[in-house]
Amino acid sequence: MLQKKICLLGAFGVGKTSLVRRFVDTIFSDTYLTTVGVKIDKKLLTIGTEQMALILWDIAGEDEVSAVRVSYLRGAAGYLLVVDGTRPETLDTAVSIQARVGAEVGDVPFVVLLNKADLQEDWAIPQERIERLEAAGWAFRRTSAKTGMGVEETFQELAARLAR
Ligand code: GDP
Ligand code: MG
Numbered sequence: 001m002l003q004k005k006i007c008l009l010g011a012f013g014v015g016k017t018s019l020v021r022r023f024v025d026t027i028f029s030d031t032y033l034t035t036v037g038v039k040i041d042k043k044l045l046t047i048g049t050e051q052m053a054l055i056l057w058d059i060a061g062e063d064e065v066s067a068v069r070v071s072y073l074r075g076a077a078g079y080l081l082v083v084d085g086t087r088p089e090t091l092d093t094a095v096s097i098q099a100r101v102g103a104e105v106g107d108v109p110f111v112v113l114l115n116k117a118d119l120q121e122d123w124a125i126p127q128e129r130i131e132r133l134e135a136a137g138w139a140f141r142r143t144s145a146k147t148g149m150g151v152e153e154t155f156q157e158l159a160a161r162l163a164r
Contacts, residue, residue, distance in 0.1 A: 002052045004162045005075050006155075008059065009101065010082030011093040015115040018145035019082065020058050023155050038072060045156065047163040054159055070104055077162050078109040080154070085114045085142070086122040091129060109161045111139050111154055118144040 008016040017039070024041045039058040044051060059072060073079075081098060084090045094112060101110075112133075114125065130140055141157070143150035 002050060002163065003055060004052065004077040004159070005055045005057060006158065006162075007057045007073060007076045007079040007101075008082060009079055009094075009097050010113075011084070011087075011090040014082045014084040014087075014090050015113075015143075015145045016080075016082050017058055019080070019113065019115065019143065019151060020056050022145045022148055022151045024056070043155070045159050047156075047160050050163060052159055052163060054155065073101060073105050076105055076108060078111075078158050079105075080158065081110055081112045083112060083114050083125070085116050086119050086124050088124050088126070088129075091125055095133075109158060111141055111158050113143045113150075113154060114140055115143045115145060117142040117149055118146045 008020060010016055020039070020041055024043050041056045041058070043054045043056065045054060046052070057072065057076070079101060081094045083094050098110070114130075117123075134140060141150050141154040143154055145151060
């Protein structure tokens, strides 16, 4: 079976762990504790007629760019860059993480998740910033780990890109 490692990356509190939990278990909790260390989950998907196992690496704690260690990234086939749509500075973090990761693992596919899309009234990321990054080749998807919106589709989409 095709097996692919995917890293979850992004600033503290953007929803990485929540997204993995939503995707893997299809549940969401407002109260579970922040993970410590690296958490590895597995999800089986069917892409076309092929079975694929996604091995999801979720970095823990308050670490951001500084914690994106080579050992965490090694062997990653792709990654998800998570942004909190209510905190524009988390997009800045994503931009610097992407630059570092690109230098570390090369040109592997990634998707940017604009998470917390359920918090419409607090949304704070200017559309022009998104459009500028899209023009540079970034793929954005709006997600909510809380409602589940966009989550399954975005993981599926990245998996499909890795299967090619
Ligand atoms: P991480 O540090 O990136 O792993 O972030 P967590 O998954 O621990 O989430 C941080 C906080 O944001 C938690 O209180 C979550 O319940 C909350 N959260 C995560 N995703 C969403 C979302 O899509 N919508 C809302 N409203 N809250 C979210
Ligand atoms: Mg976490």
